[in-house]
Amino acid sequence: MVKKKRLLNNAATYGMLLLWALIVLFPLYWVVTTSFKEIGDVFRGPRYIPWVDFIPTTEWWYNIWTVQRRMLLGPVFNSLVIATSSSLFAVIFGTMAAYGLERFRFKFGHMKNKDILLWIVSQRVMPPVITALALFIMFHFAGLLDTKLALIFVYIAAHTPIAVWMMTNFISQLPISIEEAALVDGASRVQVFFRIVLPMVAPSIAVTFLLCFIFAWNEFLLALMLTGGRTQTLPLLIAAQHFQRGPQWWDISVLVTISIIPAIILVVSLQRYLIKGLIPIGK
């Protein structure tokens, strides 16, 4: 009896897990296969399985690589530059602030360490559209509209709170005595930070960087509002497909597939760290 019940339980568990797995996977499968479909196969109703109900073509991927390469490379380059540099600074600033908050005692007015951390993290609460219009005007006056620099600045501001949050979590797990040993050994605070703390949290820094990178790589609204033709990012290019030419699903599928590659690399290579270190509960 008990055994039967357990078996039933197990079947239900795996059934539900597989159902959600299917729900997650199917759209991904669909977009990837669509990038290999002839126009006719796209428009003549859903075709599911390559070589069974449609013959795959590499035409669109070939196209992207040849005819449309220029169109693609600019935005990919912009996205890479913007996401890399903004995440780099966000992580540097975030790590510094996290270290400061974990190891020094602050008092600005009635704000102490905990309040400062809360203040920094709570910047994420603000919907970006609130600042975007004002940023539009600020960058207009600064002559930075439609430049990479503008987006880099904005993404640093947007992602530093995330970096502070994550790095605070990581740094709080370091035993203080190691740094104290270095202080007694003759290192200054700055030397302790660079020669002791940074090497110890290097893996965490990598995780934080990659997460910020993904967020910057994916960001759409601020890019839409603060850039124009000169600094199109990849999400803007993808969104523009639909505005400009109507849905050419085969091309769109190629671009969407390209856009999700970094996320897949990240989640597969770092799943251990992601789950362990991302969210400090109950702090």
Next chain:
Amino acid sequence: MSVHDVANAKKRKQRATGFSEQRTGRAFLAPTVIILLALTILPFLLTIILSFSRVTFEGGGIQLHFAGLANWSRLFADERLWNAFSNTLILVVFGVSVQFLIGLGLALLVNGKIKGQGFFKVLFLLPMLLAPISVGYMGRMMFDYGRSPINDFLNRVGLEPIGWLISGDVALLTILLTDTWQWTPVMFLILLVGLQAIPKEYVEAASIDGATGWQLFRHITLPLLASAVLVAILFRTVEAFKVVDIIVIMTGGGPGLGTESMTLFAYIAGLRIFDIAYGAAISLTLFIPVLLGIGVFLAVARRYRASTSG
């Protein structure tokens, strides 16, 4: 532990040395504070000013003129605001609830003794890391009227196809489903981390005491998971108010204004119609429900905590 112990431990955690290294400490904090002041707080204040202004463009420049409450009185009379507001609220309330329930279910399932745990974890996390723009396109390809797999499926089981994206009655639901596909992973992640932090001994002790299934969950797991639940719902609520990307791609706010969110409305008014001041006022109204929602939720959570710990 004595009083001394507690006090010592506390202070030691706080900082390594007692030296007044105020300046060094501030230097560590400075870049973050400066960039947040310059690019979050300052624009926020500017937005408030904008909402009381009239913006004109002459000679390629932008001029601000004081306009009193003009934008605000116009806004509160604007039916489009209430439409966008209710759309957003529906997406937040139903989206967060559904995502919480699914996320909790998945976290509980994955946290059990199952094979392929790593695979499920990776897969269930993936959607939150995809560009919302791309997710929007995937949603469109799934829900498209004529050729989509979902309508094909309905057709095969003998149901009528649904105009997921073009029917005013269901378009918002379609957005909600797509949003759920993308953001359930956040709930899943936070709750899974919370579950993994619960020491096995508690559950083991309770099951030795004779608790089973639902009792274990209700009296052991759920109370210990409370702070994770709090974080998860709070975080998702804040994020859900910002919804815009997938709407832009999937429906453009339509049919009619059926799926227009607050952010989309503010964007269209501000940078499409190019009434920046009006857009600023719209965007600020988004801040009020966000803060209100957080306030109410925290108050409820505090009362709940007080009642369980007391």
Next chain:
Amino acid sequence: MAKVVLHEVTKKFGDVTAVDRLDLKVEDEEFIVLVGPSGCGKTTTLRMVAGLEEVTQGEIYIGERPVIDIPPKDRDIAMVFQNYALYPHMSVYDNIAFGLRMRKVPNREIDKRVRQVAELLGIADKLKRKPKALSGGECQRVAVGRAIARHPEVFLFDEPLSSLDAKLRVVMRAELQALHQELKTTTIYVTHDQAEAMTLGNRVAVMRDGVMQQYDNPQTVYNNPVTMFVAGFMGSPAMNFFPVRLTGEEGRLYVVNSGFKLKVPQDKTGKLEGYLGREVVFGLRPENLKTPEMAHDHNPEATLEARVRARAPLGDELLIHAETGGVELVARLTPQTEVAIGQRIALVAEMEFMHIFDKDTEEAVC
């Protein structure tokens, strides 16, 4: 090398006083031990000397130099931490060399010193390893090596042996002793382990609740504790305390309670006269309670009767827990002693080792 002086040093954490007007003088080349239960302020004191904790009030001198405004890196001290605090990303070599590099010692000199120290501590073959690949004892040696390679003025040890297992602890204790013999560096050593304090220190400072109770050589602290706290803390098992009344008969003094009446030796009576007829606390160490056979003594004025409640044969000795006059006592007997639980036995108190404490102030009277 230098002496260390703490002058009226106070440390407050908010409203809590962790260290209260502490005076401590450590002579040049001396090895002193700060000992006390956890939370007594001993580690805080050490950390103030290191410069890792701010001094609320008072002054600390290392050598002739007041140091409270000098950061740790400029105090010329070396510290060994409880959890070793080795730099996890550096090899053993780099761990030991780090302090020297920070001080811009020339590379050749660094190499020489690292190898010297590694040789001295028997870790010469481990220099390329990372701390993760070392055993607890080896980590401990590296931590010590890191401190001595620097040739500092003062060594600070913060419970360095407490994470080692019992056997290794005894070995390392001996090694630290030998090391101090050789290097002669002034050392302040913090521990909660009274046995460690007794074996290692030239002098032992016993602390409680931030206040120094007694500061003297180990034998004096053990034989003549100045307070009930010190008496109870130093020595294991702890000293037995009995509430008694001091009575006098025909010029003789007795300590009396419901279970016994014991005669106070003549040479102790002088100090006790003021307490005649009053309630005091009578203290006697477990090893000063013996069976009549062990003591070769049947003097009824030194004998008490007790009922055995538990026995702990430890191999080389037998501890018995017994009860007399409603008070628990522990006696350390020879392992051959035959006693059964529940049995009443006679115990001879070696009254020449007795202690009397004031009931209210808990200070020693004699």
